[in-house]
Structures are given as C-alpha cells and as structure tokens.
Amino acid sequence: MITPAPAPASPDRPAATSEPVRPGLLGRVSAEALGTFFVVVAGLGVPLFTIPQSNPLSASLAAGLAVAAAMLAFGYVSGGHFNPAVTAGHAVAGRLRLAHAAAYVGAQLVGALLGGVTLFAVLRTVPNIADTRTAFDTVAAGFGENSIIQVPLAGVLLIEVLGAALLxxxxxxxxxxxxxxxxxxxxxxxxxxxxxxxxxxxPGNTPFNPARATASALFSSPDTLGQLWLFWVAPLAGAALAGLVFRGFALSTPAAVPVPEASDGVDEDTGGTLLAESEAAAAPPGTAAPAGRTANEDEARDFFDKRGK
Incomplete structure (x- = not known):
C-alpha cells in the first residue's frame, strides 16, 4: 500500500506543523475571567462561611489551593495570572504586551465581580445574616479602624507591597x-x-490581588470602599518592583541567539527579551529558537503549553 505524499505547502494551504495552535486573545481573557471567578469565590467564600476562631488557617489555605487549582485547570490557555498584580509584573518584565495586559486586567475584574455578586446572592438567602454588607466587612481589605489589630495605613501599605512583590x-x-x-x-x-x-x-485582610480587593469592597461598607485605592496602588507597586528585577536578570544574561527586532508581533512599548533568551537557554544544543515566536508572548502561558508535549 502506497501512502500518498502530503500536499505541498501553498499560500492557500499552509504546511503541516507539530506546533500546537495557540489560543487567541478572546480565549485567553475568557480563561482569566473564569479562573479569577473561582479564585474569588473560594478566597472570599470560605472565610464568609467559616468561623475564624475555630480554624484560622482554612481561609488562607483554601485561597492558595484555589490559585493552584485554577492555574492547573486554565493556565495552559492564558498563563494563569488571575491577579492584576501578576499581570502587571509580566508586563514590566517584558513577558506580556501592554495591550494584552490591559485586556487581562479587564477580564480579571469581570470574573472577580461575578464572584462577588454570586457570594452576595448566596448570603442574601441566609436568614441569620441581617446585613450582607456587614458580613462582607469581615473579609474586606482595610487599614486603621478596618484592621483587626488597628494597623495604620503605612503598615498595611508595606505589607501589600512586600507581599505582592514576593508573589x-x-x-x-x-x-x-x-x-x-x-x-x-x-x-x-x-x-x-x-x-x-x-x-x-x-493586619488588614490584605489580599495581594486588586481584583479580589475590589470584589469584596464593592459589597462592603462605604468606608471600606474608600480605602480600596491602597489595595490597587500597593500591589501594583510591588509587582512593578519584581518585574523590574526580573527584567534586569534578562538584560544581564547573555542571549544564546540574537533577539528579533521589533515587528508586527513585538510590542515596542515593552520591548521585552526575556522569552527569547529563556527559550534559547532551554533549547537543546544545536537547535534554534522556535520560528514565529516573539519576545513579548506570555512565558507563563508558554510554559503551561509545553506541559502537554
């Protein structure tokens, strides 16, 4: 039996390739919204329906496990950020285009708000909870009078910056x-x-996630909502610091292959080279970097894609 040879490549019929088809921006932002929804529902829902004095570790552990599960479930599509601070860190580090980063943050906010609305609707069905906003006050981020141990603005600011940078x-x-x-x-x-x-x-229910902070603040008391700005400014500042450090690592590490010049596939605003350098370092000796790749694609999403190979 003779197997017919594959048809030659043509402009209308591209050559077959083993490289997986990468999700478009719409698919990626959809994954970010869904993952953030899950992270917010778990991160806020567990402390809302748990007595903190009986098990103080349950809320933080549930939130961490939710992040890990969401990254495993949806990370191969979008990279698994689910947090505007993480997305900002990728943009500063040169791993994500600015336009795509903005789309990610918008999707994360949508997912977080849907998570907050869902929890608000569930709380409204509980007869023993007279004021739903008061219940959300117990999980909302805050400082001063809204802090359990009355930590002032400066203290909560430092914790948020440090925590976001580490994350x-x-x-x-x-x-x-x-x-x-x-x-x-x-x-x-x-x-x-x-x-x-x-x-x-x-110190202040610090979430290290502006999307989660927004979801809880919108359903809390007005004074808590007035402090929301801190939980955007501080984590984004910490993320920028971490992104700059990793961008410095990339610039200080010699690239194994020349970095492609800015083109239609490279965002000149960020001009990152970390992806090209890291892929060149990870490639087997004597092989070239994959064709068609750009320096500003999301390396985290690329990592999850590679797991299926």
Whole structure:
C-alpha cells in the first residue's frame, strides 16, 4: 500500500506543523475571567462561611489551593495570572504586551465581580445574616479602624507591597523556562499565596490581588470602599518592583541567539527579551529558537503549553 505524499505547502494551504495552535486573545481573557471567578469565590467564600476562631488557617489555605487549582485547570490557555498584580509584573518584565495586559486586567475584574455578586446572592438567602454588607466587612481589605489589630495605613501599605512583590517574583521565577522545577509552578504560587494571606490576615485582610480587593469592597461598607485605592496602588507597586528585577536578570544574561527586532508581533512599548533568551537557554544544543515566536508572548502561558508535549 502506497501512502500518498502530503500536499505541498501553498499560500492557500499552509504546511503541516507539530506546533500546537495557540489560543487567541478572546480565549485567553475568557480563561482569566473564569479562573479569577473561582479564585474569588473560594478566597472570599470560605472565610464568609467559616468561623475564624475555630480554624484560622482554612481561609488562607483554601485561597492558595484555589490559585493552584485554577492555574492547573486554565493556565495552559492564558498563563494563569488571575491577579492584576501578576499581570502587571509580566508586563514590566517584558513577558506580556501592554495591550494584552490591559485586556487581562479587564477580564480579571469581570470574573472577580461575578464572584462577588454570586457570594452576595448566596448570603442574601441566609436568614441569620441581617446585613450582607456587614458580613462582607469581615473579609474586606482595610487599614486603621478596618484592621483587626488597628494597623495604620503605612503598615498595611508595606505589607501589600512586600507581599505582592514576593508573589510576583515566585510566579515569574517558577514559570521561567530556565527553571528545572517549573512543573511545580502552580503549587509554588498557590502555597506562596496561602502563606502571604495568613501573614496579612490580622493586619488588614490584605489580599495581594486588586481584583479580589475590589470584589469584596464593592459589597462592603462605604468606608471600606474608600480605602480600596491602597489595595490597587500597593500591589501594583510591588509587582512593578519584581518585574523590574526580573527584567534586569534578562538584560544581564547573555542571549544564546540574537533577539528579533521589533515587528508586527513585538510590542515596542515593552520591548521585552526575556522569552527569547529563556527559550534559547532551554533549547537543546544545536537547535534554534522556535520560528514565529516573539519576545513579548506570555512565558507563563508558554510554559503551561509545553506541559502537554
């Protein structure tokens, strides 16, 4: 039996390739919205329906496990950010285009708000809860009078900046192509989130996630909503610091192959080279970097794609 030879490539019929088809932006932002919805429902729902004095670890552990599960379930599509701070860190590090980062943040906000609405609707059905906003006050981020131990603005600000920087640093480092243990990235990020949430629980329910902070503040008391700005400014500042550090790592590491010049596939605003360098380092000796790749594609999403190969 003679097997017919494959048809030659033509402009109308591209050559067959083993490279998987990458999701478009719509699919990626949909995954971000769905993953953020799950993260918010678990992160806020568990403390809302748990007595903190009986098990103070349940809320932070549930939130961390939710992040790990969401990254495993949807990370191969979008990279598994589910957090505007993580997305900002990727943009600053040069791993994600600015336009795509903005789309990610918008999707994360949509998912977080849907999660908040869902929990609000569930609380409205509980007869023993007279004021739903008061219930949300117990999980909303805040400082001063809205802090369990009355930590002032400066203290909560430092915790948020430090925590977000550590979270983004772990995310960027764990998903780097140079990391030999990158298959464990979801668990590294999830455990980091759990530890940080436990650290910031008493000072001010610090979420290290502006989307989650927004979801809780919108259904809380007005004074809590007035403090929301801090939980956007501080984590984004921490994420920017981590992104700059990793961008410095990329610039200080010699590239194995020339980095492509800016073209239609490269965002000149960010001009990142980390992906090209890390892929070149991870490629077997004597092989070239994959064709058609650009320096500003999301390396975290690329990492999850590689797991299925």
């Amino acid at each position: 983004v640093a772990v995310f960027l480092g764990a998903t780097s192509a140079r990391n030999p243990s990158r298959l464990a990235a979801p668990f590294a990020v999830g455990l980091t989130m759990a530890v940080l949430l436990q650290l910031g629980q008493a």
